Amino acid sequence: MIRLSGGPKTALLLSVASAGVFAVMHALVRHVSETQHPFEIAFFRSLFSLAAILPLVVRLGPSVFKANRPGLLILRGVLNAASMLCWFFGLSLVPIAEATALSFSNILFASTGVAIFLGERMRLRRWSAVFVGFCGMLLILRPGAAALEVGSLLILVAAMMWGINTVILKQLSKTDGTLTIVAWAATFLTLATFFPAMTVWKWPTLEELMWLAFIGTLATIGSLAWTAALKMTEASLLIPTDFTRLVWAALIGFFFFAELPDGWTWAGSALIIASTAYIGFRENQLARQKRGAEGGQASE
Numbered sequence: 001m002i003r004l005s006g007g008p009k010t011a012l013l014l015s016v017a018s019a020g021v022f023a024v025m026h027a028l029v030r031h032v033s034e035t036q037h038p039f040e041i042a043f044f045r046s047l048f049s050l051a052a053i054l055p056l057v058v059r060l061g062p063s064v065f066k067a068n069r070p071g072l073l074i075l076r077g078v079l080n081a082a083s084m085l086c087w088f089f090g091l092s093l094v095p096i097a098e099a100t101a102l103s104f105s106n107i108l109f110a111s112t113g114v115a116i117f118l119g120e121r122m123r124l125r126r127w128s129a130v131f132v133g134f135c136g137m138l139l140i141l142r143p144g145a146a147a148l149e150v151g152s153l154l155i156l157v158a159a160m161m162w163g164i165n166t167v168i169l170k171q172l173s174k175t176d177g178t179l180t181i182v183a184w185a186a187t188f189l190t191l192a193t194f195f196p197a198m199t200v201w202k203w204p205t206l207e208e209l210m211w212l213a214f215i216g217t218l219a220t221i222g223s224l225a226w227t228a229a230l231k232m233t234e235a236s237l238l239i240p241t242d243f244t245r246l247v248w249a250a251l252i253g254f255f256f257f258a259e260l261p262d263g264w265t266w267a268g269s270a271l272i273i274a275s276t277a278y279i280g281f282r283e284n285q286l287a288r289q290k291r292g293a294e295g296g297q298a299s300e
Helices: 008-032 038-065 070-091 096-103 106-117 124-141 150-172 178-198 206-232 235-257 263-299
Strands: none
Touching (some): 008 235, 070 150, 106 150, 124 150, 178 206, 235 263
């Protein structure tokens, strides 16, 4: 089994690289969705992701799929498939920068979820940060100004499932290898997205097939980099690096799709980024205090 080593600096570099890779991948999804249905794009993205890691799977053999927590891997696969279908469909309808900004709310959903379902204690400051983040989300959506778009709602549903997935992935990274997690995800996603794709199937052209293969390859690279980064350091330390996706998304949207985010989108993005950055900072601070307390008890 391949094992990766490194410290926080390496993890941060991997996280930034992952954010850039995913930003490019999302732009390609937007481009291909002009001629192909998002469900079919999701299937080919999964299929080519599986193909990208196939050489490693063949070299290492069946041991790649040997998991310590298969139940969690299956649950992650279900959430991954549903969130990908929602995200790709939403991305075909919503400007890239707006979709990216809304996707950051996954941290807010994750924080709320662990408090409600896992009983994790959240103090007033953290709840305040979550509230500020949701206010930013409302600024972007502006529900009173116009009817909520289907695309925006799909992005939010995807973000909600990503939030749950973040918690699951962190748990899995403690017990299972990076390649095992990615191999399970790629295999499950390929099977899960096949049936929705069949309902809207249209054979892609050679050019579209090349773009789809590139999307799948980028997805695999981004997933490997992000999962490896999570194994090296606390997830809370990596949260701020994900915000670089918004910069890339805004630039790509402007230069390739003539999309210019309005003032409401930037204002809402600022609130979401500030709130999630604070949550990440606070979680990192509490984790350090906990390690310090455990170290002090061990030395007594």
